[in-house]
Amino acid sequence: MRLPSLTRASLERHLPILEWSKTYDKDTLTSDVVAAVIVTIMLIPQSLAYALLAGLPAEMGLYASILPLVAYAIFGTSRALAVGPVAVVSLMTAAAVGNLALQGTAEYAAAAITLAFISGVILLVLGIFRLGFLANFLSHPVIAGFITASGVLIATSQLKHIFGIDAHGHNLVEIVTSLFENQHLTNPITLFIGLTTTAFLFWVRKGLKPLLLGFGLKPRLADILAKAGPVAAVVVTTLVTWIFGLAGHGVKIVGEVPMGLPPLTLPSFDGEIWSSLFVSALLISIIGFVESVSVAQTLAAKKRQRITPDQELVGLGASNIAAAVSGGYPVTGGFARSVVNFDAGAETPAAGAFTAVGILFAALLLTPLLFFLPKATLAATIIVAVLSLVDFSILSRTWKYSKVDFAAVAATIFLTLGFGVEIGVSTGVALSVLLFLYKTSRPHVAEVGLVPGTQHFRNILRHDVQTNPNVVTLRIDESLYFANARFLEDYVYDRVACDEPIKHVVLQCSAVNEIDMSALESLEAINHRLHDAGIKLHMSEVKGPVMDRLKRSHFLEEMTGEVFLSQYDALVALTRPDLAGDIAHEDKNAAE
Amino acid sequence: MRLPSLTRASLERHLPILEWSKTYDKDTLTSDVVAAVIVTIMLIPQSLAYALLAGLPAEMGLYASILPLVAYAIFGTSRALAVGPVAVVSLMTAAAVGNLALQGTAEYAAAAITLAFISGVILLVLGIFRLGFLANFLSHPVIAGFITASGVLIATSQLKHIFGIDAHGHNLVEIVTSLFENQHLTNPITLFIGLTTTAFLFWVRKGLKPLLLGFGLKPRLADILAKAGPVAAVVVTTLVTWIFGLAGHGVKIVGEVPMGLPPLTLPSFDGEIWSSLFVSALLISIIGFVESVSVAQTLAAKKRQRITPDQELVGLGASNIAAAVSGGYPVTGGFARSVVNFDAGAETPAAGAFTAVGILFAALLLTPLLFFLPKATLAATIIVAVLSLVDFSILSRTWKYSKVDFAAVAATIFLTLGFGVEIGVSTGVALSVLLFLYKTSRPHVAEVGLVPGTQHFRNILRHDVQTNPNVVTLRIDESLYFANARFLEDYVYDRVACDEPIKHVVLQCSAVNEIDMSALESLEAINHRLHDAGIKLHMSEVKGPVMDRLKRSHFLEEMTGEVFLSQYDALVALTRPDLAGDIAHEDKNAAE
Known part of the structure; x- marks a missing residue:
């Protein structure tokens, strides 16, 4: 072997297929x-519809559902994740590629392929360098707000197909204006097909399963039949359109979908295209990853299995690169689809590969049958699917729980609707980081006193506690770092300025998990300035790791006061020196 | 009164002069x-030299030392801060304005005036909206690294005047290359003046005071004479240059400095100029504010006085606007100068106004005497002043104390030297924020066990503790928020996956100061998924404010386990149910 360190275990870590295939048997196969x-069955209409949403030819949805699934089966760690085109990523693709080319042109399709490739490379790089934590900066409320707003945008954008008119735009104002401008061109037959299909699909979702159960079907079968609703809608509306020649009456149809294997495609390597798609690809990668990893984790936990987020990045990266070389566009793990896959009993990623075989058959054999499929049917499929994502309750939940989270989610929803997906989600992320930094820069500081009869210290503003005019104890409820270092300085000076009797200031550090260099220098400044004012600085309840670090600086030697193991020790030592003989305090000068 | 809410107290808060002028008497005046x-005496040569450093005519340094000082005396809260041109801000001015116009042109001076105005407006707005906390994101090590690197840049840039050659550039490589290219043009007389002046000023700084004390002078007088060293250098080299006609031998002199009152000037209101200067003005404002407020705070603390950071922003904003309307350029509080002011006994901001009168006299009467002042003398003044700012020990101190801080400071120094002040300081700020976020996104989590014979819990990896195979207790040493929410999920799943005996997971929350919406949803997911795996989730030692917030959500009702007041209670209840009758736990469903 030329790579002796490449043990089987590490190979299995990077190629999860090697691990699960070992125990693959006939039962698992079934x-x-x-x-x-x-x-x-679920994916055929979805993949066609989402390609349409992305502004791409319908067959690209099928292509994006073949090789990417095989790639994920090899590199992915989730045993139930179903990869393929999804609504939000399709919308983001349309927004990104729409800046570069006109829908329907070869450049547009080529840009979508390149976008998938860049996105794949980004995901791979993030995975290889274990940078998956970057996705953490997308807070849950921001994601929820973004998904809700995207759902509204997507549903609105599909109304044009329901009305049979033209409309365009990447934000709510543009889309709605455009719909109103063209509404006089509404095609009544298209509208009829669109509305009945939408109504039918909503009914299938809510009412079909109870009905089938009422007929005595087994729950499992009823479930599968309900999931096949969109396929039934596709079959029926296609037949009706063909039989009555509705295409001649202005009903827009999918038209010719090429029959055959996915084509071999290559992304563009033009530097200008890459630089103009890069930010979009980054956003698509991270949004796609976050969505995918959270559903994968939910499903894995149900069977006490685990997924590896960094390896998931590799799996999704491989999927997107596979999409780019086989005529597809950006893909990720779909929520509804993965849940169906899990419920239907998928045990390994091989289920994804078998799905790919199913879609491949569709691409090879079924595409001529799709000629008369009305676009309104696909639009209805999308509308019904995405409206289940729309959940404005995140606004009320965050309002109730945390105003800071509410601000981030409200801004994300407003900006996504008003200015499009990319501005919406980037501002949401930036705002939540800024608000977090703002919060930590003004930490909760409580002046505490002794609860009579105990050794506990509590906030003097909330509790009836004993204090001593010579000793001020401040409990800081935050790690001390550069953003709040100056706040602490200001707070301490404000407290001691003009309060003559103060002789001792004690900082109770039970909630301080870190003191960085800036905070250390602020403590030095506080110590120095309190000394100038004739006041001693003490600390109590400093955590081990923080104490270890302080011992590496000169601060403890310079500090005018002591470090006490507990706040009670501090109070006794500073106010009752007669009792303080046995008080334990840290040896400030101990060599470490 | 048309503004009934404008009480005298609030007026005093916004016009500190009203407060200190009440007790102003003859002693304070003296x-x-x-x-x-x-x-x-100290400011005259400094203001000329820093104007030269900024690439501006010498008189603009004087103008920047008149009206801005009066404005600060009215609006500022520090009683000892000496405002005026300073080295780092002058360098940043040169970098900012150099992008817009050529040194020596009227456009260049006009851009510097506009820069002062924009900077003044930014400071005022930050002050009025109490946004001073933004300056906190400049960590101490980043500032220290930036000041050190700026000092090196400034000193190097002044070598051209010492050698009497031309050189230019905004980073070390450009400046040094340029010096080497032109070194064959070195003027020997200039070099002689430059080197002797530099040597003299270094000696004045280190050796003069002890010598004077040795002659029996009073320490105070010795100190003042030592501070007058630069003035002596100015007088002697000007006389020598005049008497020996050195200007005719290639020694570059300051030349004609207009005599008279500062001119009335107006900033440009051209949108394009504003947009190209805005980021520079923001950086100058924040760097200037941070430098100024830290010296003001140090000096105020010595007398148990206090400054108001937000009012300081207003004071510095007013100073910069005053600079812009009177032919000056960006100013801030100078470190050395303020210390001198304080040591010399300044008691109120009026000292600044009196300094302004002194500089005004200089502008009215002394400027003709500056005609033969060699530029090399001013360069020597600058070099000696800024080399005292250079302190590379910040690298070793941060290396020893915290590698994260070291990375931020090393990047700041390297980028400032290599790519100029603006890129250096912006990258330093961005990097320190990112590294902080990274740290908090991977918090320290300890699995803890009971220290035998106590009620204390400690890390099982560090201490010899008792554990129970059915109960896992995790202590999280960080607030829970979006950036570490997923980390916690992964951590918990990884810990429980494949460990069959686990029946209970306890999260010990003694160091958790906040649980945001994302973390709440992660806790919900953890609870849900542990439930699917047959494991109960408990919490212990949840802080009051965090508990208050949790009670506003449905989480506590859904949580499969209990919230225990202490970790010991949790362990007893979960492992010795026979003893757990009296265990206290929080009432999860209590209405709040």
């Missing part, structure tokens, strides 16, 4: 195949 | 005048 059949 | 005389 489970996976059943799940794959159900997911395939 | 102290202030003495301090003003000493600062004036």
